[in-house]
Amino acid sequence: MDKRDAIGSWLSGPRAAAEDAGVDFGYRGQQLGLPEEGPGSIARPGRRLGALAVDWAMSVVIASQFITQGYGDHATSNWALLVFFLMSALTVGTIGFTPGKRLFGLRVVALDTGRVNPLRALLRTALLCLAVPALIWDRDGRGLHDRLAKTVEVRI
Incomplete structure (x- = not known):
């Protein structure tokens, strides 16, 4: 060598x-029993980041409509995080995807039951909003927020 x-x-x-x-x-996903390609396979990082960007942009736009002048950008980002949290927890916990995930053809599923219950979605979203758990990935490409909530983001 x-x-x-x-x-x-x-x-x-x-x-x-x-x-x-x-x-x-x-x-990626073989250990979880998921297919290598096509529907049901692990979502690629590019799609996941694109969906996150769409969801965050929507949250900023919605939050900026509620903020009156005088609070500054700091308040807008705090409201945007709250809007993002509510939107993500409610939509993933009920239909399995956020608007951004739907646009990019992604869905969050529970590993054991297939459907994400609201409590699991709440845990996943809270950890996602902390950012650090989402930056720690396993060899299947799942973030720590997905591992702890026992979920996986797959292609539709």
Whole structure:
């Protein structure tokens, strides 16, 4: 192994180095019994971020309509977070997706029952609003908020 191979494996991360050594991790969602492609497969990060951006933009627009002048941008972002929380908890807990998720062809499902109950949606949304749990992903691409709520975001 020369220096370029060692640096390449370091830059690619431990998963790439393990795969080069012959370890088979399978595809994302295989451990969960989900298909590799098509409906029911794990949602890709780009779609998830796009849906989040749409939902956040909607929340900011809605919150800005309720804010009177004089409160400043700080108050608008706090109201936007509240609107985002309510919209996400209510829509995921009832129909399984937010407007942004629907636009990008995504749905949140419970691993054991298939349907996300309101309590699970509340937990998932609260953790998502904290941001840090959503930034910690497992090898299937699920954020910590999804793992703790025992949910997964899949393609429709």
